[in-house]
Amino acid sequence: MAKTQAQMRKEYEMRKQRGNGSTSKSNPGNQQNFTKPVAVPYNFVSLPKQVIPAEFWKSHSSKDVKDLYKQHVLTNGKNSGYIDIDIFTQTPLFIGGNVVEKNGEEYQEFFGGNDNPIIPGSSLKSMIKQVLKIVTASGFKAYNSESGVGDFEDRRLFYREVGKSSSEYRRIMVKETTGKKRSETKAQAGFLIKTNNHKFYIINAKFDVLEYKEFPDLKSKKDRAGVDWETGYVNIHTGRMSSKQSFVRIFKPNNFSINQVKISDKVIENYEYDYKYNRVVANKNAIDLLEIGKKGVGKTGDVAQKFTGRSDVTYVVPCFYIAKNGEVQHLGHGRFYRIPYDKSIGDHLPTALIEQKDVVDLTESILGRSRDWAGRVSFSEAHLCNEPKWCVCSKPQPLMGPKPTSYQFYLNQTSKADTCENWNNDKATIRGYKLYWHQSTKKANSWKNPSVKEGDTLSKYIQPIDSGMTFKSRIYFDNLSDIELGALLLTLNLDRLYTEDDKNKSISYKLGKGKSIGLGSIELNSSLHILDRAKRYHTLFDNDMWQLGESDISKDTFINTFLKYRDDILWKNVSNYDEMSKELLTMMNWNIANGEEPVAHSDKAMTMMPVAHWDEAMTMMPVGDKRFKNRIKLDSPESFIKKWSK
DSSP: OOOOHHHHHHHHHHHHHHOSOOOTTSOOOOGGGOSSOOOOSEEEEOOOSSOOBOTTOOTTOSSOHHHHHHHHHHHHOOEEEEEEEEEEESSOBOOEEEEEEETTEEEEEETTOTTSOEEOHHHHHHHHHHHHHHHTTOOOOBOBTTTTBOSBOOOOOEEOOOSOTTOHHHHHHEEOOSSOSSOEESOEEEEEEEETTSOEEEEEEOEEEEEGGGOGGGGGGTTSOEEEEOSSEEEEEOOOOTTOOEEEEEEOOSOTTSSEEEOOHHHHHHHHHHIIIIIHHHOTTOOOTTOOSTTOSSEEHHHHHHHHTOTTEEEEEEEEEEEETTEEEEEESSTTOOEEOSSOGGGGSOHHHHHTTTOOBHHHHHHEETTTEEOSEEEOOEEESSOOOBOOOBOBOOOOOOOTTOHHHHBOOOOOSSOOOOTTOSSOOBOOEEEEOOOOHHHHTTOBOTTOOTTOOSSOBBOOBOTTOEEEEEEEEEEEOHHHHHHHHHHHOGGGGOOGGGTTOOBOEEOSSOGGGTTTEEEEEEEEEEEOHHHHHHTTTGGGSOOOOEEOOOHHHHHHHHHHHHHHHHGGGHHHHHHHHHHHHHHTBTHHHHOSSOOTTGGGSSSOOSSTTHHHHTSOOOTTSHHHHTTOOOOOHHHHHHHHHO
């Protein structure tokens, strides 16, 4: 049963009080205390210990990499043609298109519209690219804003944890006091200023903590975050919390030209990123100090200039902050705001990948490398082969789930103890590529949210196309080497990675939106067509017919060529690659949730499947669940399945 907004709000409040930043030294979770393993709809494929380079890559070459690439294509690029793709929907599929408004509600159409549903080539490319990177042991690189390419955002994540006395958060943000019921903050109060030259700084200010019971007219504001602007001060309300009895009053400084504290653009960027990808996702009413407009809590224009007494001020908003060496380290709305970890996501890449960050890999060689060169593979739109069959139009179940701040899921937990390494831990590394499990067809068909009420703006109405539909697409390739074409074909024919233990597997892919609730499971079938240009032009009009010059060459010929190249490169690291392949095949195994032979206790599952309780396992734990609260670690894909089979 999907949760109501009230239930989700209650869970969110519980999470706020708990926080997101326990340390590796003070985690109270004891995994042996819980009979159920962690439940999430996704898992990870490990990162490679060694990157397989492009054929032309030479780390010590004096030639420009673009020249090496050009020479490679001209020398080895002998294969051109296309791959026909049949896409069969095993569960409902939704590809987001235009958003329209009807009767005050937002409806997102299927891409292309209901009369001509289309899977865009860009969606197919993204899906295939992720698998290709795993298959080719490609690099795992930070997102580049200029190129728009990358595997992760190299940002500092934020957390908040007031309750635990020995936490890193309390060391940074809370004064150790005796004999006082209320915790005192180490943060200072001030006003964040933006000038007409787009520069930020903070003016320090005095503040006081006041009791709501002394101000009866303010009690109604206790449960909602906001700011009251008065002539000589502002009141800060931080929102609902069961034990909250106080608010903060920040007094207006006498002079907005002195006591300026520097704040870097990076601090501003980090704050904006956390708001966009973490805070507002969990709480639609979260305060954004930098939002300018009707919903913003700051003042702009003439009002800002009047309040500060400065003509160059374009924006002013009250805040709390911590400074070091005269420069702001971080800031927030209340006294105990979310703070960033010391280390960024990129600091947690495995050492081998950091050392190989400049290596040009096979994915870049095949699909393009930023502005250096374009890809030699193009993906056409996929069009429906039969009359569309649509699901009912409805709002989906909430697509909420743990973000990277849930470090017990996103970081490799090497410790066998009950503690978890967090984002400040030097030795903790990123888990790898995030993939979603295929869920039972029964569960996938229950994607609708039965608790939606009129006027609920939590999500948009959608209408997925039903299971049992077939789309056709075509992938064109030009001047690929035998190795490159083999890598692409292996990505589309993963059964070539099967071992004797994998004979009961059936590989399916994940496409579109709603993967966490079971949408987007598809089966792919492909056929290879090689164009022999010489043959084509010599026999262009043979038999008075246009000749395509197609050659009938087995896909295995090219796949085996890539596999040999892989083995020659990896050598002693082949076992790591095999483990990655094992995890990939497990994550993409359709039969895990939809097999014909049930195991013990399958009667308790929602559908007949070889993993007992799979529907329960594939449901995101509520944030109030003790397994989430105490940060129970996420097992590897195979171990995850074994635990849920018991």
